[in-house]
Amino acid sequence: MGTLEFTYLLEGLRWTLVLTAVGFAGGIAFGLLVALMRVSKSPWLRIPAIGWIGLFQGTPLLMQLFVVYFGLPLFGFDVPAWAAVAFALTAHASAYLGEIWRGAIQAVPRGQTEAAEALGLPSRSRMVDILLPQAFKLSLPATVGFLVQLLKGTSLAAIVGFIELTRAGVIVANQIYQPLVVFGIVGVMYFLMCWPLSLYGRHLERRMAAGISK
Template sequence: MGRDEFLFLLIGLKWTVALSAIGFVCGCLAGLVIALLRTSGMRPIERATAGYIALFQGTPLLMQLFVVYYGLALIGIKMDAWAAVAVGLTLHASAYLGEIWRGGIEAVPRGQTEASKALALSYSSRMKDVLLPQALRISLPATIGFLVQLIKGTSLASIVGFTELTRAGNIISNQIFQPLTVFGIVGMLYFIMCCPLTIYGAYLERKFAASAR
């Protein structure tokens, strides 16, 4: 395990971070829309978004990436591995974050909604100024927890041939025949990324629980 092999792992790490960032940011934007639709009070839309969430929560991420990359190509939508994984992670993240934030919106005390209606606030103003700030605060620990899962989920990008951290480790292991050393380093790199987020999420959970007493 020399310098060149370690640098190759760092290149894989770079793509893992990039995929995680794209999937999370785009998933946040789409998830916010889904959360608002899930709490819109319009039955058909709520049922449609509930079905969307159930689809992505009820199937493995591995299968979702496989379908995006190979399935869309069958109907003429061809994407390279990078774009397919980014789209797959975004769809996956949007479903989970949409449900997390839907729970946050519904966890806001009902009196807040009734008070904003009594003030004759519009729906957009009610959400933007009253409900969403409180809901996102409630949901922040769970959102960070999902980000940790998303980072680890990028390891499945190898199913479509994309070289991120795990696949880079597999390539090096097959070259130098030191799997324990290589995947020990790979595991440590994942730990360095995920552990601070886990600690921060636990800190926020304790902080918000204390302030709610």
């Protein structure tokens, strides 16, 4: 494989990282909203959040990509492939991160909330100043683990014709007729991105376990 083909793979790698960053950032923003709705006492907020989580956790990411990419044009929205993929990844990530953070918020000891109520803190201050910082720490290992899954999930964007790392690998392999070499390199690229994140996630889990045991 020559320099030109390897450069093409690097361009696909760049788009993989861009899609991951966009999907994860969007997932953080909307996932926090979903989590807050999920723990709300109001059924008007809680039930839609439950439905959102159930929809995107109960259907394959591949199907979600197809629905967004081919479905939006039916309603008059002519979106490019990258925008459709970014939207689908954001929605997918918001459901998973929302559920992760919902669990983390509810895992904060009840005594913390009771103490805040005894001090007369308003509900917004209780959530922002007391519950969310502790929930954030509790959710870090699972959040990092989901980031790894999201990064690998970007490979499904190739199905709708978007040229990220996997799609770039297919194109290069078809040009030089060396699929084993090409996808060996693609696999190494994914490994070098995912393995450090997986190690970091396990490190966070050990630190939290050590802190709890003390």
